[in-house]
Amino acid sequence: MAEVSLHKLNKRFEAFHAVKDVDLQIRDKEFVVLVGPSGCGKTTTLRMIAGLEAVSDGEIRIDNTVVNEVPPMDRDIAMVFQNYALYPHMSVASNMAFGLKMRKFQKAEIEERIKRAATILGIESLLGRKPRQLSGGQRQRVALGRAIVRDPKVFLFDEPLSNLDAKLRVQMRVELKKLHERLGTTAIYVTHDQVEAMTLGDRVVVMKDGVVQQVGEPLELYNTPANRFVAGFIGSPAMNFAEVTLAESGGRLVAEAPGLKISLPPELAKHGRTNLGRGATLGIRPEDIHIAGPEDDAGHCFDASVEVVEQLGSEILLDTRVGSALFMASIDPTIRVRPHEKLRLALKPDRLHLFDAESEKAL
Amino acid sequence: MTVTAVPDVAGRRPAVRLRKLEDERWLAFALLSPTAVLLGLFIAYPFVEGVLLALSDAKVGDPGHFVGFANFAKLWDDNIFWTSVWNTFWYTGVTTVFKLGLGLWLAMLLNRHFRGKALVRAFILLPFIIPTVLSTFAWKWMFDPTFSVINWTLFHLGFISQRINWLGDPGLAMSSIIVVNIWRGVPFFAISLLAGLQTISPELNEAAAIDGARPWARFWLITWPLLLPVTLVVMLFSVIQTFADFQLVYVMTGGGPANATHLFATYAYQIGIGTGLLSQGAAVSLAMFPFLFAIVVIQLLYIRRVEVR
Numbered sequence: 001m002a003e004v005s006l007h008k009l010n011k012r013f014e015a016f017h018a019v020k021d022v023d024l025q026i027r028d029k030e031f032v033v034l035v036g037p038s039g040c041g042k043t044t045t046l047r048m049i050a051g052l053e054a055v056s057d058g059e060i061r062i063d064n065t066v067v068n069e070v071p072p073m074d075r076d077i078a079m080v081f082q083n084y085a086l087y088p089h090m091s092v093a094s095n096m097a098f099g100l101k102m103r104k105f106q107k108a109e110i111e112e113r114i115k116r117a118a119t120i121l122g123i124e125s126l127l128g129r130k131p132r133q134l135s136g137g138q139r140q141r142v143a144l145g146r147a148i149v150r151d152p153k154v155f156l157f158d159e160p161l162s163n164l165d166a167k168l169r170v171q172m173r174v175e176l177k178k179l180h181e182r183l184g185t186t187a188i189y190v191t192h193d194q195v196e197a198m199t200l201g202d203r204v205v206v207m208k209d210g211v212v213q214q215v216g217e218p219l220e221l222y223n224t225p226a227n228r229f230v231a232g233f234i235g236s237p238a239m240n241f242a243e244v245t246l247a248e249s250g251g252r253l254v255a256e257a258p259g260l261k262i263s264l265p266p267e268l269a270k271h272g273r274t275n276l277g278r279g280a281t282l283g284i285r286p287e288d289i290h291i292a293g294p295e296d297d298a299g300h301c302f303d304a305s306v307e308v309v310e311q312l313g314s315e316i317l318l319d320t321r322v323g324s325a326l327f328m329a330s331i332d333p334t335i336r337v338r339p340h341e342k343l344r345l346a347l348k349p350d351r352l353h354l355f356d357a358e359s360e361k362a363l
Numbered sequence: 364m365t366v367t368a369v370p371d372v373a374g375r376r377p378a379v380r381l382r383k384l385e386d387e388r389w390l391a392f393a394l395l396s397p398t399a400v401l402l403g404l405f406i407a408y409p410f411v412e413g414v415l416l417a418l419s420d421a422k423v424g425d426p427g428h429f430v431g432f433a434n435f436a437k438l439w440d441d442n443i444f445w446t447s448v449w450n451t452f453w454y455t456g457v458t459t460v461f462k463l464g465l466g467l468w469l470a471m472l473l474n475r476h477f478r479g480k481a482l483v484r485a486f487i488l489l490p491f492i493i494p495t496v497l498s499t500f501a502w503k504w505m506f507d508p509t510f511s512v513i514n515w516t517l518f519h520l521g522f523i524s525q526r527i528n529w530l531g532d533p534g535l536a537m538s539s540i541i542v543v544n545i546w547r548g549v550p551f552f553a554i555s556l557l558a559g560l561q562t563i564s565p566e567l568n569e570a571a572a573i574d575g576a577r578p579w580a581r582f583w584l585i586t587w588p589l590l591l592p593v594t595l596v597v598m599l600f601s602v603i604q605t606f607a608d609f610q611l612v613y614v615m616t617g618g619g620p621a622n623a624t625h626l627f628a629t630y631a632y633q634i635g636i637g638t639g640l641l642s643q644g645a646a647v648s649l650a651m652f653p654f655l656f657a658i659v660v661i662q663l664l665y666i667r668r669v670e671v672r
Contacts, residue, residue, distance in 0.1 A: 050569075050573060051572075052569050052573075072569070072572045072573045073573065073574070073575040073577070075573075078573065079570070081566050081569075085564065085569070087567060087571075087585060088589065089589060098571070098584075099575055102571075102575035102576045103575050146570075146574075
């Protein structure tokens with residue numbers, strides 16, 4: 001059990017500045033997910049916490065002790081690697097025992113711990129096998145087992161599910177969540193998959209180009225993204241964006257783009273007025289668009305022509321063209337829509353997002 | 364698109380001879396025969412001839428007669444033969460240990476990232492690339508009693524006051540050729556082991572480090588066992604080559620001084636070609652066979668056991 005704190009953490013690889021001034025306080029027992037596109041510095045940050053990369057600048061503390069110069073073996077952490085990194089010449093049991101043997105545990109204690117971890121993960125029958133005799137999902141469990149037996153202060157996960165097939169990934173995600181609730185160990189988890197981040201994390205850290213974009217609980221990121229990048233990265237299918245100009249029209253603030261004229265709700269208008277005359281980006285999630293009905297305000301409706309219809313069963317995704325912009329809408333699956341059809345769509349005004357065109361920050 | 368059935372006309376069928384190749388037994392025979400002919404002509408035939416020669420009393424200009432194991436009986440009482448047996452084992456054993464140790468050390472260094480790595484790797488291969496006879500001649504000069512650069516250096520550094528006769532003293536001569544063999548063999552070990560090291564995922568070392576293993580423990584418990592199959596194959600090749608080495612000793616000492624540095628191959632050459640006693644030379648050379656055969660069988664069995672693990 002431990003707190004981990006990063007203070008002005010930097011990593012430079014010669015000319016490349018991979019991690020820039022990362023500040024993060026991770027509470028005891030918290031499950032924190034670092035998420036971002038590849039090359040955003042999330043894995044490098046994790047590897048610095050593990051002690052596998054030297055810190056260029058800044059400070060890492062585990063339980064209030066600066067560990068910058070502490071070698072990995074003395075940090076009392078356990079890490080699960082993307083490719084599992086099981087020792088191929090050792091049996092499953094020896095893989096799990098390795099860390100305990102290195103730490104001079106008694107034989108009985110080692111056996112006891114392996115048995116307990118194997119029961120939790122359901123791999124009792126695999127203990128005598130070699131890693132190459134296991135399936136991907138089983139290897140994943142063994143890698144988890146190797147981390148669990150150590151009972152470390154912090155678990156580090158480096159994209160542990162990315163080598164599994166989609167179905168197994170969903171299953172292991174649930175198991176990881178349960179496992180964390182059961183063990184209560186502080187966990188730091190790196191992924192590029194925003195769904196994994198949203199479902200697993202108590203808090204999610206979104207990174208891009210080595211810089212933390214936003215830290216928050218999953219729904220906080222979803223509902224109030226700090227900038228256009230976070231808005232586009234979190235949520236699937238991704239948020240729709242349109243470059244608009246803001247203008248006053250009959251006492252209301254209106255966002256205009258070719259084929260689009262949306263009047264903004266008062267709260268958003270208040271922030272938007274600071275940007276009058278300057279460019280802005282309007283954002284709306286596909287699930288906040290529906291087919292217009294009589295109850296919809298004309299100021300929240302627009303015409304769209306359907307280009308592609310994606311039937312998912314639980315919903316229908318419409319790829320539509322609105323003026324020069326492409327909008328995706330998620331609509332009721334009982335409605336029948338054909339490609340090339342002209343539709344009138346409406347959006348939920350209180351779900352609109354507005355970003356500064358230049359800084360891309362939320363208004 | 365229309366599909367028309369190809370009419371089963373007799374004229375369109377492949378010739379009978381070609382159809383025979385559709386039978387896997389005939390095909391296998393056809394494909395294997397060039398290799399079998401080559402192996403038979405250049406390996407099996409000379410080997411059988413060698414055996415027959417060793418069982419005769421042939422000399423240069425005299426085809427000789429069958430004499431059974433007389434040549435081998437003579438070797439049994441030949442002190443120089445036993446010296447060369449001992450020399451061959453000593454030479455092979457000592458050089459292999461050093462080549463493995465130094466080669467592994469170099470391979471581990473080269474497996475790290477540093478500036479100019481590609482260049483260093485290329486340079487390391489040099490001793491292996493230069494024709495052995497040429498590089499051995501250079502070494503011979505370095506060990507020359509009068510012109511030795513080694514003596515010169517040691518003398519000017521104040522370590523010696525008299526010239527050392529590197530190749531004239533039996534013990535020193537053996538050590539000298541061992542040094543040259545190691546120098547020549549290390550690149551092969553280094554590059555092969557480096558290739559082996561590169562197949563070991565660096566994540567395994569990182570996982571072990573996080574698991575609490577210190578550098579030595581990581582080497583012995585992770586790197587060494589994973590590298591073992593490659594190490595054994597490299598050693599197998601090296602042992603076979605070193606055991607049957609000829610050119611290095613021939614150029615450096617010619618087996619001297621006073622036959623002190625003969626190996627199987629050089630002694631066989633001296634008797635068979637040098638003195639013209641073809642049958643006895645063949646017997647010496649054939650005497651190498653059971654030893655080499657035993658070494659290879661043991662190593663192959665061990666490799667199989669390691670790979671099955």
